[in-house]
Amino acid sequence: MASTAPQEGRRERKKRETRRRISDIATGLFLDRGFDAVTIAEIAEAADVSVNTVYNYFPTKEDLFFDREEEVIDRPSRFVRERQPGESAARAVLGRLRADIEDRSVYAGTVEGYGKFMRCIHEAPSLLARMMLLQYRTAERLTSTLAEEAGAGPDDPMPQLVAGELVHISNQLFRGATRSIAAGKSPEQTALDALRKLDTYETLVSERFLNYAVKPG
Known part of the structure; x- marks a missing residue:
């Protein structure tokens, strides 16, 4: 066809x-x-x-610096929408985050030279403010997506809590990776460190969080 x-x-x-x-x-x-x-x-x-x-x-x-802003904002929501039957929202997002780290993706910050990109942001207050706004909009978009996917009511706090935690985990790993790269650590070692941190994060969160919004089979 x-x-x-x-x-x-x-x-x-x-x-x-x-x-x-x-x-x-x-x-x-x-x-x-x-x-x-x-x-x-x-x-x-x-x-x-x-x-x-x-x-x-x-x-x-x-806008010139953050030329892919809309793509970045929608990315976690897209992973939730495209998750497999039987897969939860959190596992879909965390699984893709793990793949980004393993693939040395720019989305995980595990790329040679990415520290220079982040230094440019931190040296310009307007870029730093824009990045913080981007993270806020990402969490807001993900909250709406989770509420829709889970059929949550307007007073249900779970979509916002799950979205906030997923974005927080992603941001923590990204900042840690870019700091390591900037300090001269290799992308390979940086990725290994990030994967260990992700493993630790997953042991700290509850099963309710990890199994939230399972897609029907």
Whole structure:
């Protein structure tokens, strides 16, 4: 059967490629010189586009740095929605987190050079504030997803509590991994340390948490 998914047109593909190129160039400049030291005009010149073009794709300078923000915010919720029958929400999210660590994924922070990325964030107050907002929005999105998947009522505290704990665990592991990378530890050792921490976290939480919102078979 032929796929019914819409095909990306030439115009849409060109816009996507331009957006990615501008973001990649901006990120390189930010990492080399620091976020606050780079201007939109310099980014536009380096990308060979106008300042207005940069703003058309990225309304704020912070948007250039966090160019995949919506994807990151929705990621834990997507894992919950796509979990297998018989699998709980927490085990789906934690299982994917474990896979990210083992695969040395950027989402787990276990990548060579990622410490430089995090230093850039911590040296710019606006980026640090944006990252904290991103984490808050991730927890809020996950809370809504869990409530829907579990059929929870408006007064049920479990969706918010489970979402908050899952995002907290993920953030703790990510921060620990990026600090280790920045301190010179290898991605391999960093990943092993993160996996041990994840094992410990799973022994500390309750079975009710781990088995919340099991997808019907």
